[in-house]
Amino acid sequence: MSDPVPPVVYPAEWEADVILTDGGTAHIRPILPSDGPLLRAFWTRLSPQTIYYRYFAARRSLTDEDIHRMTVVDQRRRGALVAMIGDDLVALAHWEGAASGPGEAEIAFLVQDDQQGRGFGSILLEHLAAAARDRGVRRFDADVLSENRQMIRVFIEAGYTVARTFDYGAVRLSFEIAPTERSVDVMRAREHRAEAASIRRLLHPRAIAVLGAGRSTGSVGNAVLRHLLAGGFDGPVYPVNPAAAAAGTSVASIRAFASIADVPRPVDLAVVCVPPGAVPGVVAACGLAGVWGIVVITDQRDDAADEMLVAEARADGMRVVGPASMGVQNPRAGLNASMVPWMPPAGRIGCYAQSGPFGGAIIETAAARGVGLSGFVSAGDRGDVSGNDLLQYWEEDDATSAVIMHLETFGNPRKFVRLARRVGRRKPVVTVYSGRSVLDDALLRQAGVIGVDRLSQAFDVALLVTSQPLPAGRRVCVVGDSRALVRLTARAAGAAGLHAEEVLLPADGDPAMFAAALVDAAGRADALIVAVVQLPVASPTSALDGLARAVGRIEVPVLAAMRGVALPESLTGVPAYPSPEAAVAALRRVVGYAEWRSRPGGVVPTLPGLPTRAEDVRAVLTAPEVAAPVGEPGASRRLSDERATALLALYGITVLAAPVVTSATEAVAAADALGYPVVLKSLAQPYRHRPDLRGQRLDLADAAAVRGAWESLRAQLGPGSPLAVQPMAPAGVPVVVGSEEHPRYGPLVSFGLSGPATNLLGDRAHHILPLTDVDAAELVRTVRAAPLLLGYRGAQPLDVAALEDLLLRVGRLADDLPDVVSLTLDPVVVSTVGLTVLSSEIVIGPSVPRADVGPRRFWTPALPVEDGAAPTGNPRRPAPEALPPAAGPAPTWGGSAQHGHTGHNRLP
Numbered sequence: 001m002s003d004p005v006p007p008v009v010y011p012a013e014w015e016a017d018v019i020l021t022d023g024g025t026a027h028i029r030p031i032l033p034s035d036g037p038l039l040r041a042f043w044t045r046l047s048p049q050t051i052y053y054r055y056f057a058a059r060r061s062l063t064d065e066d067i068h069r070m071t072v073v074d075q076r077r078r079g080a081l082v083a084m085i086g087d088d089l090v091a092l093a094h095w096e097g098a099a100s101g102p103g104e105a106e107i108a109f110l111v112q113d114d115q116q117g118r119g120f121g122s123i124l125l126e127h128l129a130a131a132a133r134d135r136g137v138r139r140f141d142a143d144v145l146s147e148n149r150q151m152i153r154v155f156i157e158a159g160y161t162v163a164r165t166f167d168y169g170a171v172r173l174s175f176e177i178a179p180t181e182r183s184v185d186v187m188r189a190r191e192h193r194a195e196a197a198s199i200r201r202l203l204h205p206r207a208i209a210v211l212g213a214g215r216s217t218g219s220v221g222n223a224v225l226r227h228l229l230a231g232g233f234d235g236p237v238y239p240v241n242p243a244a245a246a247a248g249t250s251v252a253s254i255r256a257f258a259s260i261a262d263v264p265r266p267v268d269l270a271v272v273c274v275p276p277g278a279v280p281g282v283v284a285a286c287g288l289a290g291v292w293g294i295v296v297i298t299d300q301r302d303d304a305a306d307e308m309l310v311a312e313a314r315a316d317g318m319r320v321v322g323p324a325s326m327g328v329q330n331p332r333a334g335l336n337a338s339m340v341p342w343m344p345p346a347g348r349i350g351c352y353a354q355s356g357p358f359g360g361a362i363i364e365t366a367a368a369r370g371v372g373l374s375g376f377v378s379a380g381d382r383g384d385v386s387g388n389d390l391l392q393y394w395e396e397d398d399a400t401s402a403v404i405m406h407l408e409t410f411g412n413p414r415k416f417v418r419l420a421r422r423v424g425r426r427k428p429v430v431t432v433y434s435g436r437s438v439l440d441d442a443l444l445r446q447a448g449v450i451g452v453d454r455l456s457q458a459f460d461v462a463l464l465v466t467s468q469p470l471p472a473g474r475r476v477c478v479v480g481d482s483r484a485l486v487r488l489t490a491r492a493a494g495a496a497g498l499h500a501e502e503v504l505l506p507a508d509g510d511p512a513m514f515a516a517a518l519v520d521a522a523g524r525a526d527a528l529i530v531a532v533v534q535l536p537v538a539s540p541t542s543a544l545d546g547l548a549r550a551v552g553r554i555e556v557p558v559l560a561a562m563r564g565v566a567l568p569e570s571l572t573g574v575p576a577y578p579s580p581e582a583a584v585a586a587l588r589r590v591v592g593y594a595e596w597r598s599r600p601g602g603v604v605p606t607l608p609g610l611p612t613r614a615e616d617v618r619a620v621l622t623a624p625e626v627a628a629p630v631g632e633p634g635a636s637r638r639l640s641d642e643r644a645t646a647l648l649a650l651y652g653i654t655v656l657a658a659p660v661v662t663s664a665t666e667a668v669a670a671a672d673a674l675g676y677p678v679v680l681k682s683l684a685q686p687y688r689h690r691p692d693l694r695g696q697r698l699d700l701a702d703a704a705a706v707r708g709a710w711e712s713l714r715a716q717l718g719p720g721s722p723l724a725v726q727p728m729a730p731a732g733v734p735v736v737v738g739s740e741e742h743p744r745y746g747p748l749v750s751f752g753l754s755g756p757a758t759n760l761l762g763d764r765a766h767h768i769l770p771l772t773d774v775d776a777a778e779l780v781r782t783v784r785a786a787p788l789l790l791g792y793r794g795a796q797p798l799d800v801a802a803l804e805d806l807l808l809r810v811g812r813l814a815d816d817l818p819d820v821v822s823l824t825l826d827p828v829v830v831s832t833v834g835l836t837v838l839s840s841e842i843v844i845g846p847s848v849p850r851a852d853v854g855p856r857r858f859w860t861p862a863l864p865v866e867d868g869a870a871p872t873g874n875p876r877r878p879a880p881e882a883l884p885p886a887a888g889p890a891p892t893w894g895g896s897a898q899h900g901h902t903g904h905n906r907l908p
Helices: 033-044 048-055 064-071 120-134 149-156 181-203 220-231 242-246 276-288 303-315 356-369 387-396 413-424 438-446 455-467 483-495 511-522 541-553 580-598 614-621 641-650 664-674 703-717 756-761 773-782 800-816
Strands: 016-019 025-030 078-085 088-097 104-111 139-145 162-167 170-176 208-211 237-240 269-272 293-296 319-321 327-330 335-338 346-353 373-378 402-407 429-433 449-452 475-480 499-504 527-533 558-563 678-682 696-700 723-727 733-742 746-753 764-768 820-830 835-837 840-844
Touching (some): 016 120, 016 303, 025 120, 033 088, 048 104, 139 149, 181 327, 181 373, 208 220, 220 269, 237 242, 269 276, 346 455, 356 402, 356 455, 387 413, 413 429, 413 438, 413 580, 455 580, 475 483, 483 499, 499 511, 511 527, 511 541, 527 541, 664 723, 703 723, 733 800, 746 756, 746 800, 773 800, 800 820, 800 835
Parallel strands (some): 208 237, 269 293, 402 429, 429 449, 475 499, 527 558
Antiparallel strands (some): 016 025, 078 088, 139 170, 162 170, 678 696, 820 835
């Protein structure tokens, strides 16, 4: 008798919008029983060769039975995903539990001929592997004809360890589907190329249509059209205005078209300036017309409408800038598809703004200061294109040397930090971030991001890093002929943590003397600040002429602090600042960035003693001995001390034994077993980590001392307070090590010295994950009290290496386990040799998926629907009235008579 047929499950969390290799988009979702008509139409678009490669035989059409078996799956033992572009199904992937045993599945793929080569195979493999892992599958097997090299390459290049066997003209590929370091690297490299390609197409269109290009000069559409024409874009620009087209009139002397469908193809970029109610219709029309991307100037002021707009656009293969965008500019291409009438010259700085008005301020500031830009994107409501996309693009853009980003939120902060860290190794990233906290500043610095408070400061920094070399240190010479200005500048530099030297020259010196002094100062400094002031009776000509003569012979960065003086054209490459404070502030930030960039990136080391089986960790986390909830019931729970100790032990972290005792006799017995001297301490929450409350008795040398301590604590705490006995730790400095799931940055590791003084002063350092060996060493030395560990005032240095190892292990645990909401090891006593963890506290909660892990996606679905329920949420998803039962149980497969092996032709 066969097993009962399980109900169909629609796992909505498997849905994703994805970016393809060429920058286009598609939607991945589980297959639906109602997809039969789409599947039949898909079949008609497949070539005989594609069908043969899939089934190892020629097949003319699909029967009703074929359709039922392919579309009605339980997504447990048999699963399938489809890729959609618009209303067309363009690719299909199946997995089915193998007869050889649980945890194994056979897979098969079909991609429409005209969609092959766009990356569907690799994307579907990533998502199919993630879906199958959710269902307990550990290994995939795939049979591919030997001549189907493209499909073989998809499996081989996915980053998994693939075993190959050959049989009858086909190759069987078998591999474990657990993510590996290499598979994650491969996935992210593909994501990087795809996202960069999608932005490149937005900023380098071949033809543009302006939808809503009104004839009135006061309309937004008319303004955008005129800005495009004035910017010098050399491709065709098409105004779309139904009324003007019907009347046979033009807009800005260009023939108007009634709709995007009437515009000569192809159109790469559409700028949407229509009223909010007309947006859905024009977006759908753009999708049908094959537009690659849209910039939505219209402000819909409706989150639901924005979500629908983006879902429609992505499903039709388009990326979206906006809604409520100020527009985009690419001065190198003469592209001014924005509401801003002026466009800065072409330059080396890429700019991104979340806020539309702030985007206008960026362009205005750049134009006013004569700063050249390599590109500008105003994200507006950031329905789709985000700062992360632009980072991917600018990393590879040879025309961009530095990036300025205005951020109000991070969106996917974990990904932002990862990308900024990588991009910052090559190009400075400057952020103007609204509402930054001290923690934000620290974590952004760790990622190599230069954080500023004002837009003017962002351009001050960007001008310096794009025109001058990075400083090699903190030594700065301030050179000038005004004693007051030189002294003011030097004092500002000293207050900023720079090592300043004053070089005062005669006010009547000639240019040659000034040039010689500058060259001489450059030989003993890491940067020069030339301080120049316009006086009523003197001219700064000699100083500026001297600077012009010397600048070609100076290899350190040179800045000019100008008071009432305009920099001559001969010194265009030298960044000039209106005040000493502005020059020093820019230099200080660039020095910090240069120091970060000069440090080695480090590696995430391979640590001995880490867990090798996920089920061991899961057993600890799900054990019934979990303590009462913390805060709201069901929100988070504190692991019992025993379970916390067991989990830490899996990661090679030993917590010093502390058996709970209920009487003086038990306390003495425990002390005898542990060995003297011991500590008797309270486990009650008010006394944990509070030595000032005297909830412990230390250095108990014998049984009599233990009994005396018992009586003393009982008298102080009362009869109900739980007590524990613990061996005395070696002498050392107590510290606190912890981790937390931060709402912005994901998992963090923290470190500080233990005690109320540290808490009062906030001397605690945090670090983003993953944690490298270099990060761990820096984390220890970041806190102000670090000298106490390193040999303060002649004391013997403590075992900092053991502390760094502990930080790495805690970081690994936090990175592995999103369930661990917080972890605290307090105190950890660091001694001259080794360290001792005296107490631990672990709080676990609902596992929140981290946006930067798993298969590639740039849309995160809502919570999954209940088993058997009709899918809801994504407006592009078909919603059947009911989900019928799944097809019958998986068959027992035999070999193919034609090929003599178990091949793809046996999957549906």
